[in-house]
Amino acid sequence: MSTKSFRVAICGGGIGGLCLAVALSKHTHIQVDVFEGAERFKEIGAGVMIWSRTWRILELLELAPHFAKVADTQPDPAVATGFEYRRSDTKDGFKWNLVAMPYAFAEQLPKGLAHFRRRLVSYEKQAGGEIALTFADGASAVCDLLVGCDGIKSVVRAQMLRVKAKEDAQPGLLNLIEPKWTGTIAYRGLIPSTNLPSVDGARHRTLASPMMYCGQNKHVVAYSISQGNIVNFVAFASDLNRKNTAYGAEWVTNCSKDEVLQCFGGWESEVSLLLEREEKPTKWGIHHLEELPFFVTNRVVLLGDAAHGMSPHLGAGAGQAIEDAYILAHVLGAAAPKSLDAALEAYQQTRLPVANHVLRSSYESGNMYEFNSRFGDEYSALGPAIGHQWDFLTESTPEGEAEKAMRILRSLERQGIIRERL
Ligand SMILES: Cc1cc2nc3c(=O)[nH]c(=O)nc-3n(C[C@H](O)[C@H](O)[C@H](O)COP(=O)(O)OP(=O)(O)OC[C@H]3O[C@@H](n4cnc5c(N)ncnc54)[C@H](O)[C@@H]3O)c2cc1C
Structure with missing residues (x-):
């Protein structure tokens, strides 16, 4: 040696x-x-x-x-993109917060x-x-x-x-x-940006800004990757009563588009339009230690x-x-x-x-x-309060x-x- x-x-x-x-x-x-x-x-x-x-x-x-x-984004500490936070589990969703954050890549x-x-x-x-x-x-x-x-x-x-x-x-x-199941499942998908429909005649919002669509017990994170050519979404749904219960052996499985759409039924159209473009979503049991x-x-x-x-x-x-x-x-x-x-x-x-x-x-x-x-x-x-969750990055x-x-x-x-x- x-x-x-x-x-x-x-x-x-x-x-x-x-x-x-x-x-x-x-x-x-x-x-x-x-x-x-x-x-x-x-x-x-x-x-x-x-x-x-x-x-x-x-x-x-x-x-x-x-x-x-x-x-995806060249490093420039001066550049800050932000999630736009929307209440989206109603037909007329609305924006409620913007948190400045650094870039993703x-x-x-x-x-x-x-x-x-x-x-x-x-x-x-x-x-x-x-x-x-x-x-x-x-x-x-x-x-x-x-x-x-x-x-x-x-x-x-x-x-x-x-x-x-x-x-x-x-x-x-x-x-x-x-590891313990958090009681949350996540549906994940990747959609070519060219497949993303316009909403009320405008470019889908997630092409311009990382989005955090929020609702009771559910939320959807969506942002573009690959120089804007692909939109990545993760749609979460939680049942707090099932936290720490057994999830099952397979943490990641395929699921149907219908299951995802049913889960997010009644959400504002820009979310539904996004979710329905993924033909082969996957379903993840979210665990932590x-x-x-x-x-x-x-x-x-x-x-x-x-x-x-x-x-x-x-x-x-x-x-x-x-x-x-x-x-x-x-x-x-x-x-x-x-x-x-x-x-x-x-x-x-x-x-x-x-x-x-x-x-x-x-x-x-x-x-x-x-x-x-x-x-x-x-x-x-x-x-x-959400903004402060990221304080550890700068403390x-x-x-x-x-x-x-x-x-x-x-x-x-x-x-x-x-x-x-x-
Ligand atoms: C849905 C989802 C979204 C996420 N999004 C983000 C995000 O945006 N930003 C972020 O920072 N993090 C994110 N994460 C978390 C991030 O992916 C993980 O924290 C990170 O990958 C952990 O890296 P790791 O090297 O510790 O473990 P892993 O990436 O799990 O690597 C473990 C490696 O060990 C190998 N291995 C396992 N067992 C053995 C063994 N017995 N012998 C030899 N090799 C073995 C595996 O094959 C694997 O290569 C996300 C996670 C999930 C589930």
């Missing part, structure tokens, strides 16, 4: 895992391997929005030029050191401190640090919580393993959806995964092998409170769009968070927090 100081195994090559792999690979003393269960990286990005804060992180990681080539896969068809089944801490990994095809590998970037159904999280529940005699931790009390145990770390899988109502899951990757790479890059545990503790102290806050806020935002929050449909209070800077993590790392190093500690 020669010149490398320590070996990091990244389980899962989604947005979070790939971002971490690219960031870590700049530190030539760290050996990085990405083990991806699928036979290739999935196409990520169509319709995924990221905010300017995340763009800043991509700049800091020197990834921004690659993303700019495929972004489609993503490009960063490249990393990848091993495909390597689906992690379990890991085991060896006596010497190494971690042995076992894959579904019988292959194995060893590392000094395992990062679970394996999404909301993470096997790394499941094993971590099972081990910790036993070690600490805390059976309650087992309840945090499975309960907040975890830790992201790190014993040289095993969680990142992205594996740590804080959240509902999509703030468009923040990918951004939070990228921010995790940025901070973790920052502290690992600066840590000596003997202070790896201090680096992991610094990552956890920096990221856990923020990511869990965003997880909570995402769920609450869905309630706000559907008039189910404590503000009901009191538009004057609800508008500003700190990525550079400031990285400095904070470094301060924690150096302080723990001074206190002599070394590998035996965790």
